[in-house]
Amino acid sequence: MVTLPLGTARRRSLPHGLVSLGRIAAFLFRAPPSAFGLVVLALLILMAAFAPLLATHDPYVQDLQSTLQPPSGAHFFGTDELGRDIYSRIVHGSRITLTIIFVVSIVVGPIGLFIGTVAGYYGGRVDTVLMRLTDIFLSFPSLILSLAFVAALGPSLNNAIIAISLTAWPPIARLARAETMTFRSADYIAAARLQGASSARIIWKSIVPMCLPSVLIRLTLNMATVILTAAGLGFLGLGAQPPLPEWGAMIATGRRYMIDSWWLVTFPGVAILLVSLAFNLLGDGLRDALDPKQINKR
Amino acid sequence: MEPILSVKNLGVRYGGSAEWAVRGVSFDLGRERLGIVGESGSGKSTVGRAILRLLPGAEVTADRMRFEELDLLDIPERRMLKVRGARMSMILQDPKFSLNPIERCGDQIAEAYRTHVRATKRKARAKTLEMLEAVQIREPERVYDLYPHEVSGGMGQRVMIAMMLMTDPDLVIADEPTSALDVTVRLEVLRILDGLVRERGIGLVMISHDLNLVRNFCDRVLIMYAGQVVEVLDARDLDQATHPYTQGLIAAQPRIGGDRGPLPVLQRRDSWVEGAA
C-alpha cells in the first residue's frame, strides 16, 4: 500500500501514454516472437528510408543483356525478365508497402473511431443504423469487396489503397463502439455533461482518447491482412501497375518464368511473408501485453 | 479408531510463487465432521484440493498424507483416478458454475456412478433417481431431464450432493457448500447433507468462512490464518478459544439481541504466522 503514492507521483512526471508505451515495448522485447516482429518492422522502416542507399541498382532500369540471371554477387537476388535487379526492386518496394500501411491506417483509424464512438455514445437509433451499415460491410470477405471496388474505380495503386480502406474500417468501428459503451455511463462523462460540454466535445475530448490504445492495437493486428490483400490485388493485376516494384505484382510477372527461374517469385514472396508475419507476431504480443478479452472483441 | 484421513505438515506452493499458500497444516479425520474456517485467501480451499490431488502445477509437500490405506503423496495418477469420485469426493461452491451447462442434471449424476461402477444405462438411471430422492427432490424423473440453468440454486446444490455421494465415498470435502445459495435454502441443503453424512458414516471436511454454520454442523473446528492452522477446537468449546484471531472472529459475528455498537475490527498480526520474518 505504501508504494501507491510513489507510483502515481512517478507517473505524473511523465505523460501517461509514454510510460505505458514504454512498458508495452519492454514487454514485447522480452518475448522472442514479438521481439522478432518489432525488429522486422524496424528493418522495413529503415529499408524504406534509405532505399536509394541500400539498393545496388536502379529498380527501373532494364538491362536486356542480363535477363533472368540467378542470384550472384552482382545481383543478390538475381534479375528479372527485363534484367532489372530484384534485390533493388524489393528494397524500393518496401516504400510502397509502407505507404499502403500508412495511408490505410490514417484513413481507417479516424473513420472507424468516428463511426464507432458516435454509435456507442448516442446509442438507440443512431447506433442501430450505423451498426447495420458496419454489418453490411462485414458480411463480405474483405478481398472480394476490395476487388469489386477496384474493378469499379479502375486498377491502380491508389485505388487499391482506397478499396482496402473502404473494407478495413468496420472491425475498428465495432471495437470503438464496444469501448465507448463501457465508458459512456462512467461518472466523469456524466460530470462533463453536467458542466455543459457538448456531445461533440465529450466524444472528442473524453471518449476518443480512451478508445485510442485499443484501436491502435487492432490496427496493428489488421495490418497483416491489409498487406496480404494489397499483395493479392497486385498479384491479380488490380493493384500497383508495372513497372512499380510492388511485391505482389512482382510475383505476378515472375510467375511466367517460375519453373526455370525460381528467384523471380521466391524473394518478393518471402518479403511479403516476413512483413505480414511480423505484424501478426507483434499483434499477438500486444494482445498478451494488454487485456486479451478486450482486444478479441470486434 | 483408525483415522480416514491423516495429514501432517502439509505445504502447498503455487507454480511461480515464492510464498507458501498453505504450510504446516496437520490434522486427523475419523468418521466425524471437521470444519475448516478462515477468511478468503487463508488457504482453506487449497487444503481441500491438495487432498484430492487437484492442484496441477502446484508444489505439494507433506510429512504424511494418508487416506485409509493409501499414501496420497506417491500413488500414481492412474490409481488416483479410481479413488477420486469413488472413495473421496468434493462438493463445490456454486452449482451455477460447477455443473456442466450443456448436460442434463441426471446424466451428470449417472456419469459419476458409471465412471466407477460397471452398470448399464438403465441401472445407472435407476440409481440416480434413487439418489435424487435421497436428497429430497420431489420429482426425480422430471429433474433428471433438466439442464442446470433450469434448476434453482438450492436444487442445483442438491444435484451436486447427489452426484458426489453417488458412489458411497468414505470422505467428502464440502468447499463452501452453501455460500452461493439463498439464505432461505441454506439450512435445508445443509440438513440434507448432514443427514446423509451421518447416515452413511462419511467423514466430512466442511470448508467455510461462516463460523456459526460450522459450529452447528461440525464436531471439530480448525481455524486457519494466512495458510496456517492457528487453533483446533471442539465445536462446542469454540467460546473458550484462546487464540486472539479466533476470539476476533467470534467477536465479529453479529448476534441477535446483542448490543448495537459497532462490531470490532478483526485484528491481524504478522507474529501469528510462524516463521514470518
Added chain:
Amino acid sequence: MRRRVIPDIAGQAGAILVTLAGLLILTFVIGRIMPTDPVRAIVGEDATREVYENVYRQLGLDRPVWQQFFFYVRDVLTFDFGTSIRTGQPVLQDIARVLPATVELATFAIVIGAGLGIPLGVAAAVNKDRWPDHVIRIASLMGHSMPIFWTGMIALLIFYAGLGWVGGSGRMSQFYIGLVPERTNFLLIDSALAGQWDVFRSAVNHIILPASLLGYSSSAYITRMTRSFMLDQLNQEYVTTARVKGLSRNKTIWRHAFGNIKVQLVTIVALAYGSLLEGAVLIETVFAWPGFGQYLTSNLLIGDMNAVMTCVLVVGLIFIGLNLISDILYRVFDPRTR
C-alpha cells in the same frame, strides 16, 4: 424462455432483410461509380451514335437514379442478372456452372482446416504456455501470414514440378477432360457415379494441394479461436467437478470442456468456410482451377461489370446464408438458447 424465440426469429429475419437491402445498394453503387462506359462495353468502340443511344435507353441509363435502382432490385428479385459480355451466357447460368468446382475445393479445404485446427487448438490450450502451445502458435501464425498465391506457386514448384507427388493445374489431367458426364459438376462425385476411378484418382491428385494450402491457412484462424474458447472452458468450475468425479484429464477435456465449445466452433467453422471463398479467388488463379474465383477475376480484368457485381452479390448471399445457418445450429444445439 420459449416465448422469446418468436420475436428473436422475427428480429433475425428483419436484420437479414436490412442486410440484403444494403447488399443491393452497395452493389448498385459500385456498379454505377465505375469509370468504364457500360454501353461502350456492349456496342464496341466504333458503333454509330444511334446504336449507342438505343442501348443507352435499353439499359435504362436515361432514367433517374432511383428508377434505375428500382429496376435493378426488380431484376435481382426475378433472378435476372443479365448476360455476361464475355461468355454471352446469362450470368446466373455461368455462376451455376463454375460454383461447384469452388465448393468442392472449399469443402475439401475446410475438412482439412477443421481437422487440423480444432485438435491443435485444444492441444495448445491444454498445454498453455508450454512448448506445444508455442510451436502451434507459431505454425498457425505462419498460416495466417503467408500470401496464399505465393505459397501456392512454391508448393507447385516443389510438389509438382520437383517431386511429382501431385497433379498440377486444373481439376484433372488434360487427358481425362470430357470423359465424365457432368451431372452435379462436383468432379469427385461425378467420376465416382460414373465409375471412372482413374478420373477420380486424378481429381483427388489435383485437388489435394490447393485444398491443403487453403486448409492450412484457414486452420490458423480455427486453431486460434479453438484455443481461446478452450481456455475459457478449462477455467470453469464444472471441469473441476468432472475431475472430482474421477474422470481422467483427457476425458474431462474432450467430453466436458470440448462439449461446451462445440456450438461456438460451428460458428467459427462456418465463418472460415466463407472466407475460404476469398482464398479461392487467389488460389484458383494460381492452380488454373476453373471455379468461381477464376470466373470473377477474369471478368474483373475485362470490366464485365454485370458478371462481377453478380459474383459479389452471390458471395454476400453465401455469407449471409452461412451466418444464418450457424445461428440456427446455435439455437438447436445449445440447451441454454432453447
